[in-house]
């Protein structure tokens with residue numbers, strides 16, 4: 001009842017929202033470089049990024065309410081996405097959205113899909129910004145609108161950039177001392193070195209810790225087969241060992257390690273196929289991979305119904321992305337949330353006030369309406385595109 005009253009009477013005296021009159025009047029985008037605290041982030045196939053190219057999207061309305069979103073690909077060689085592509089896509093998509101209702105998220109997503117086929121990552125920032133607007137209109141944090149908050153906080157993993165076995169073991173020790181209890185090793189390199197990496201790190205773990213070996217599509221099947229045999233006695237999850245779904249499924253059927261699918265699962269059809277094949281125990285729901293909070297939430301709810309545990313995250317990002325992840329993760333049933341991530345602690349640049357900050361390897365979503373963040377306009381600088 002309270003929620004309904006809140007919706008009928010907007011909080012802001014400047015707001016003229018009466019259920020149907022909020023309209024998008026302007027979309028702007030800002031490009032921000034996000035350098036890594038550790039210097040570089042390395043994963044399979046020699047791929048490496050030292051400065052991430054992020055785009056922060058700002059959606060303005062005739063009600064005076066402003067929402068923000070962020071899209072930050074993991075470089076141009078991870079998923080079919082790149083930083084410049086976000087901005088190009090927004091130039092194409094933006095004019096179709098002026099005048100539409102940002103609080104009607106289902107309709108907005110259908111409109112985006114009709115105006116621009118595919119390119120889900122382009123749409124993600126707009127979708128997140130519109131959830132931010134909806135939350136402010138409703139006077140509720142997004143996690144409440146996504147199903148409600150589970151518990152005080154939720155568990156994070158730390159990604160361990162690909163280095164020598166000894167260096168990775170030392171990193172795990174260090175991050176463990178900071179409070180993390182889940183560690184995702186970037187493997188997918190030479191199988192013999194990867195076997196050594198997994199063994200070296202496993203020696204640093206304590207009861208209750210969890211270890212994930214993420215090959216990021218980097219092994220051929222014969223290499224993956226050797227690695228899973230070489231670490232047979234280690235308590236480790238195997239994540240996306242090979243490039244294709246079929247190759248991963250083949251390895252899945254040869255190992256009794258718990259199994260995570262990531263890059264191969266980017267939509268509802270793939271999720272349903274994976275479930276039907278028994279292809280994974282855990283799936284990674286990245287917000288921009290699915291096209292925004294609306295579709296990531298749909299995937300999250302399907303996984304919850306099917307009993308598939310999830311890592312809730314994105315490809316990369318800063319404060320705004322971390323806030324969006326936190327709302328989706330915190331509204332995911334605790335037993336189904338395998339882990340999540342706090343990308344804003346990996347970089348050296350803060351782009352917004354109010355973003356959640358990790359405590360002892362755990363995070364919680366803001367209790368303020370919407371995303372709960374205020375972008376730092378001095379950090380964002382001048383917009384690189386404007387659609388009115």
Ligand code: MG
Pocket residue numbers: 214216239240262263284
């Ligand atoms: Mg992964």
